[in-house]
Amino acid sequence: MTDKEILEGVLDEFKKLAAIPRPSGHIEKISQFLKDYFSEMGFKVFIDDVQNVIVDAPPAAGFENAPLIVLQSHMDMVAVAADGVPFNPTKDPIRLMRDEKYLKAAGTSLGADDGMGVATIMFLAKNMKARGALRFIFTVDEEIGMTGASFLDEKYLKGAKYLINCDSEVFDELTVGCAGNVTMDFEKEINRVPVTKKNVVEINLTGLLGGHSGERIGDNRGNAITALAKACREIDAQSEIELIEINGGNARNAIPSFATCVIATDMELDTLNITLMNEGRSLYSMYDEEGATFSVKEVATGKKAIARGDAMRILQFINLVHSGTYAVHQNGEVETSANLGIIRTEETKIKISVLPRSSRDKKLDLFISQGKDLAELTGFKAAFSDKTPSWSYSESVPLAEKMKEIFEHITGKKMRIKETHAGLECGYFKKKNPHLEIVSVGTTNEEIHSPRERLVLATVAPIVRMIEETILEISKN
Numbered sequence: 001m002t003d004k005e006i007l008e009g010v011l012d013e014f015k016k017l018a019a020i021p022r023p024s025g026h027i028e029k030i031s032q033f034l035k036d037y038f039s040e041m042g043f044k045v046f047i048d049d050v051q052n053v054i055v056d057a058p059p060a061a062g063f064e065n066a067p068l069i070v071l072q073s074h075m076d077m078v079a080v081a082a083d084g085v086p087f088n089p090t091k092d093p094i095r096l097m098r099d100e101k102y103l104k105a106a107g108t109s110l111g112a113d114d115g116m117g118v119a120t121i122m123f124l125a126k127n128m129k130a131r132g133a134l135r136f137i138f139t140v141d142e143e144i145g146m147t148g149a150s151f152l153d154e155k156y157l158k159g160a161k162y163l164i165n166c167d168s169e170v171f172d173e174l175t176v177g178c179a180g181n182v183t184m185d186f187e188k189e190i191n192r193v194p195v196t197k198k199n200v201v202e203i204n205l206t207g208l209l210g211g212h213s214g215e216r217i218g219d220n221r222g223n224a225i226t227a228l229a230k231a232c233r234e235i236d237a238q239s240e241i242e243l244i245e246i247n248g249g250n251a252r253n254a255i256p257s258f259a260t261c262v263i264a265t266d267m268e269l270d271t272l273n274i275t276l277m278n279e280g281r282s283l284y285s286m287y288d289e290e291g292a293t294f295s296v297k298e299v300a301t302g303k304k305a306i307a308r309g310d311a312m313r314i315l316q317f318i319n320l321v322h323s324g325t326y327a328v329h330q331n332g333e334v335e336t337s338a339n340l341g342i343i344r345t346e347e348t349k350i351k352i353s354v355l356p357r358s359s360r361d362k363k364l365d366l367f368i369s370q371g372k373d374l375a376e377l378t379g380f381k382a383a384f385s386d387k388t389p390s391w392s393y394s395e396s397v398p399l400a401e402k403m404k405e406i407f408e409h410i411t412g413k414k415m416r417i418k419e420t421h422a423g424l425e426c427g428y429f430k431k432k433n434p435h436l437e438i439v440s441v442g443t444t445n446e447e448i449h450s451p452r453e454r455l456v457l458a459t460v461a462p463i464v465r466m467i468e469e470t471i472l473e474i475s476k477n
């Protein structure tokens, strides 16, 4: 087959997926579609209780003794639309647009993450004739807590020697490790007292770079919540403040790019502006930020202030909780980090969310233990999720070396073997079968999880060829 034939063949499969709404949490249709698709090909299909789809493709004649290889992708997608684009993610298909270089969607996310992984497997199932036994595993809800991978019965992984996860986003990078994480949620009851200071002002910190905490935490970006709390304490040191509310961030796994607070103060607006200007300078000197700005305006709010003691515990908590890189590997990649992602003030309580990640599971216990101490010292209640397991790079991965060699032979390009600081379902698979050799690969999908998501067409054929060639080599030996 030519590269063009491979590309068109895979896109034909992808089109079928794009027609089926499959946002996380709404997997019934896609799960049923894949069951029918592979049943019609004569393969054995199982659907488990959470609607993971498991397909067994028997070996071709002469390949009965080849080791079992698992190909795996997730079925759900982050379905989002640009502002003003009418889109019902549970009902509307993805409308595809194609140019020379990219496949995109009209005003919505594309679902190349991980529809391209699923389409690649569909294409290979249809077209690969000479091969040993394959098992395809399509998981549910990777994007909202990896429910499918976490639930998957380990019997589907036992007996397999290799697992190729098709959920990476850069075609010339081969991933052989990922970080685990734990969500830490803190909550504190607050008492309210009447405001006594003369000026009530809202302070906004906006324009920080932010970014995904699994990908950008090592880039020395500022955290808007931390920086705003620091500014509050600086103002307080000059003239005691009354904190009325403090809010910032959107998601645990996003570095907050904005934060806002309302305080009452006797400080004049001019002096306040100078103090904030200095805080801005201090932020620039500490982090690689360019567009961050503090702004202040007077506001009318009937709200009472948070009692002094409670307000100070909140600001101390933010000051003490770790956010940013915590440790790096010898190769300079981030090993352990934490992200203070969200703070919300309600009438009678304050809520804070933090997400530590580490490729050493034990270090997550360290954060849990620190979180408990910090909560106790500052009067917060703490709640921790189960840990998402990491997947370790420390052992050698012959499968990765083989695929790298094949990729470089096919494309004439170098392939980088790396570990990601984000989470991947592979952590669960490795935990369920520690003997599995696992790699993660994929086509280049840019700006995933956004309405600008796009697939780089030229990366499809090399990935398909690499996987095909790998299966063939393993099956022959």
Ligand SMILES: [Zn+2]
Pocket: 074, 113, 114, 142, 167
């Ligand atoms: Zn994905």
